[in-house]
Amino acid sequence: MERTCSMRRQTMARQHKAEVMIAGEQLRLRLHDGKLIKDRRYHLRTYPNCFVAQELIDWLVSHKEAMDRVTAVSLMQHLMDNDIIHHVCDKRPVFKDAKLLYRFRKDDGTFPFNTEVKIFMRGQQLYEHLIADKNSIMKLREEHGVSYQRCFPGYLLIDWLLQNGDVESRCQGLELCRALLEHGIIQHVTKKHDFFDSGLLYQFCINFRRRRRLSELLNEGKQDNEEGASTSQEDSLDSPFILRRSPPSEHTPFQSVWKSKDLKQVTSPRRSSLNALQLHSAGFPPFGQLSAASLVIGDPLGWGFVVRGAAPCYVQAVDPGSPAAAAGVKVRQFVCQVNGKTVLYQDYKSVTRLVMTGPRVVVLEVMEPLD
Numbered sequence: 001m002e003r004t005c006s007m008r009r010q011t012m013a014r015q016h017k018a019e020v021m022i023a024g025e026q027l028r029l030r031l032h033d034g035k036l037i038k039d040r041r042y043h044l045r046t047y048p049n050c051f052v053a054q055e056l057i058d059w060l061v062s063h064k065e066a067m068d069r070v071t072a073v074s075l076m077q078h079l080m081d082n083d084i085i086h087h088v089c090d091k092r093p094v095f096k097d098a099k100l101l102y103r104f105r106k107d108d109g110t111f112p113f114n115t116e117v118k119i120f121m122r123g124q125q126l127y128e129h130l131i132a133d134k135n136s137i138m139k140l141r142e143e144h145g146v147s148y149q150r151c152f153p154g155y156l157l158i159d160w161l162l163q164n165g166d167v168e169s170r171c172q173g174l175e176l177c178r179a180l181l182e183h184g185i186i187q188h189v190t191k192k193h194d195f196f197d198s199g200l201l202y203q204f205c206i207n208f209r210r211r212r213r214l215s216e217l218l219n220e221g222k223q224d225n226e227e228g229a230s231t232s233q234e235d236s237l238d239s240p241f242i243l244r245r246s247p248p249s250e251h252t253p254f255q256s257v258w259k260s261k262d263l264k265q266v267t268s269p270r271r272s273s274l275n276a277l278q279l280h281s282a283g284f285p286p287f288g289q290l291s292a293a294s295l296v297i298g299d300p301l302g303w304g305f306v307v308r309g310a311a312p313c314y315v316q317a318v319d320p321g322s323p324a325a326a327a328g329v330k331v332r333q334f335v336c337q338v339n340g341k342t343v344l345y346q347d348y349k350s351v352t353r354l355v356m357t358g359p360r361v362v363v364l365e366v367m368e369p370l371d
Contacts, residue, residue, distance in 0.1 A: 015184035015205060017082060018120050023212035024084035028104045034059065040101060047088045049107035053100045065214050073097050075214040083112050116183060122176070123185035127208045129164070143201045145321075148189045151203040154196050170197060177202075296327045296362045303355065303362060305329050312336065313348040315366070329364060337365035 031037045031051060036059060039048045057072045066072035076095040079085045087093075088101045095102070105111040130136050137152040137160055158173035167173040177195045180186045181202070188194075189201045296303050304322020307313045315333045318325050335343055338354050339362060346354075355362055
């Protein structure tokens with residue numbers, strides 16, 4: 001168990017590193033377009049392709065990449081810590097809001113091309129080629145009765161690598177794909193298997209084309225350190241939360257994973273503890289009518305529903321064969337409370353984290369939308 005958690009934390013750290021690298025490259029290209037990166041002269045010496053720290057901080061604040069100068073400095077320090085940028089003379093390990101010259105390592109060829117970076121760049125190149133391919137192997141497919149978007153069988157990816165000359169043999173292709181999985185570039189659709197030359201379905205964990213905001217990456221890094229692997233299943237825009245369903249079994253799929261005898265299955269909803277007066281006093285418009293509170297007893301694969309949106313968030317999808325469906329959770333319902341905690345002012349990420357880190361039995365209080 002400890003080894004599994006350790007491997008998961010390593011994968012999450014590598015994925016975060018990849019996100020930082022993508023964000024850094026996107027920023028570098030934008031700064032080149034904005035003419036902030038250029039040859040500059042200082043003390044009778046010319047430094048090619050560099051930028052002035054103070055000017056960059058001005059640009060980050062004016063383009064709303066950072067709320068203030070202190071935050072902007074923290075963001076650039078994050079890029080320095082990840083070897084994306086450096087001082088032109090490598091004399092200053094700390095990024096300062098001053099008239100000092102810094103440079104992207106990719107612009108001067110000092111980027112550390114270690115194994116991790118090479119795997120990342122190989123994965124990015126592979127992703128771009130597959131996205132651009134009119135007959136791409138990345139399609140909507142099913143595994144054990146559940147549909148997954150932009151996925152591919154393991155054997156088809158190796159076939160594609162061979163056909164395009166990216167590898168010389170199936171053995172070499174298998175090694176590359178396993179390295180991509182180990183470094184958090186691809187994953188099995190349910191994260192249950194390593195990579196095999198078989199019909200098992202895999203997908204990219206990273207959308208290389210999505211534009212990154214530096215502030216988001218800094219927040220994600222803090223969350224990873226604080227929460228470890230506890231939120232690894234949380235959904236994001238580039239890695240949609242997949243509805244999961246229990247495989248066919250003789251046992252009911254709605255049993256709790258706990259062995260406690262005092263837990264009972266609930267087939268009918270409870271009355272809601274919230275009322276319209278409370279919602280009105282909280283400042284919310286009459287966007288729906290109060291419904292019931294549902295007791296959702298998760299199975300070993302989860303609860304089977306997806307929430308989206310800003311405060312208040314709503315149920316975007318419900319797996320028809322899931323515990324959530326059996327408990328009466330419906331699409332378009334607004335989430336008011338989770339386990340007795342009011343979440344009207346929280347977005348879908350916070351609500352998802354609350355569910356994922358809580359007990360297996362989840363009490364949802366929802367509101368029906370007005371037609």
